[in-house]
Amino acid sequence: MPFPIHRPRRLRLNKVVRNMVRETYLSPDDLIYPLFVTFGKGVRKNITSMPGCFQLSVDETVKEAQKVHALGIPAVILFGIPEHKDERGTEAYNAKGVVQKAIKAIKDKVPDLLVITDVCMCEYTSHGHCGIIKNGRILNDPTLELLAKEALSHAKAGADMVAPSDMMDGRVAAIREILDTHGFEDLPIMSYAAKYASAFYGPFREAAESTPSFGDRKSYQMDPANRREALKEVVIDIEEGADIVMVKPALSYLDIISDVKDAFDVPVAAYNVSGEYSMVKAAAKMGWIDETKVMMEILTSIKRAGADIIITYHAMDAARALNKS
Numbered sequence: 199m200p201f202p203i204h205r206p207r208r209l210r211l212n213k214v215v216r217n218m219v220r221e222t223y224l225s226p227d228d229l230i231y232p233l234f235v236t237f238g239k240g241v242r243k244n245i246t247s248m249p250g251c252f253q254l255s256v257d258e259t260v261k262e263a264q265k266v267h268a269l270g271i272p273a274v275i276l277f278g279i280p281e282h283k284d285e286r287g288t289e290a291y292n293a294k295g296v297v298q299k300a301i302k303a304i305k306d307k308v309p310d311l312l313v314i315t316d317v318c319m320c321e322y323t324s325h326g327h328c329g330i331i332k333n334g335r336i337l338n339d340p341t342l343e344l345l346a347k348e349a350l351s352h353a354k355a356g357a358d359m360v361a362p363s364d365m366m367d368g369r370v371a372a373i374r375e376i377l378d379t380h381g382f383e384d385l386p387i388m389s390y391a392a393k394y395a396s397a398f399y400g401p402f403r404e405a406a407e408s409t410p411s412f413g414d415r416k417s418y419q420m421d422p423a424n425r426r427e428a429l430k431e432v433v434i435d436i437e438e439g440a441d442i443v444m445v446k447p448a449l450s451y452l453d454i455i456s457d458v459k460d461a462f463d464v465p466v467a468a469y470n471v472s473g474e475y476s477m478v479k480a481a482a483k484m485g486w487i488d489e490t491k492v493m494m495e496i497l498t499s500i501k502r503a504g505a506d507i508i509i510t511y512h513a514m515d516a517a518r519a520l521n522k523s
């Protein structure tokens with residue numbers, strides 16, 4: 199009979215002891231902050247469903263990047279909202295596109311901040327899907343060429359890492375190959391390896407103006423009911439050359455993060471997505487939860503599950519809280 203010999207409360211008696219036996223530590227170093235880059239100048243447009251997040255023109259993006267860096271957050275991930283969208287998402291691989299300009303501008307002013315780019319077509323296509331469409335179908339192989347071109351254009355603009363989020367089969371290999379043949383063999387790829395067809399992306403689609411004009415993303419993103427399939431997706435991406443693999447969303451998928459961490463030796467990233475963020479913001483606004491405490495608990499749980507890196511809209515608030523404590 200363990201009790202009264204075993205009393206786990208002994209190690210919870212006071213803060214000093216609790217800190218000594220704490221298993222999981224969160225640091226600003228773990229975080230990546232997403233930024234939405236739009237066209238124009240002096241633009242800082244509220245994203246209604248994501249309080250505290252904005253669509254920013256390139257000049258404003260640089261200012262935001264400076265704040266991120268000052269808080270000790272090592273990296274940002276850039277999403278683009280182009281002025282024009284078309285069937286083939288040509289702005290995605292335009293050397294003068296919003297993301298390409300933002301990469302240069304950030305690297306110029308804040309060279310130590312790691313600039314990661316989201317590589318996908320959905321923000322740039324008129325139909326809002328992540329690939330090329332023919333007869334209502336999202337075509338896999340012809341999309342790879344465009345994704346590779348997009349990744350290369352980000353690399354040429356000075357990106358430090360590319361992160362394909364489209365879920366087309368074979369895209370990591372296609373991107374690795376084009377990068378290597380153009381002298382970017384040292385540029386890492388963080389793949390959105392296990393990305394689910396999730397309703398938690400709702401607010402992001404307002405932010406990035408990327409809601410599909412018809413249908414949904416279920417023919418390329420994963421079924422939320424599947425667990426083992428995530429490991430298959432991750433194996434394929436690692437074999438194709440992914441340096442970091444991501445699980446997305448994070449909070450409803452902590453089991454997947456844990457599985458991936460246990461099964462592989464590569465760093466694991468988790469994307470604490472827009473809907474997860476907006477729910478916290480909304481409940482806090484209603485006065486129903488303590489925003490900072492809930493945020494820290496969520497981020498700690500994602501790290502505890504096995505994430506080495508967390509992409510989160512809470513990054514600046516979390517860094518402020520961590521820097522204070």
Ligand code: PBG
Nearest residue numbers: 318320363398399402471472473
């Ligand atoms: C682009 C992309 C999406 C997100 C990141 N990259 C949206 C989607 O797949 O529909 C979602 C991020 C978030 O919800 O915070 N494919």
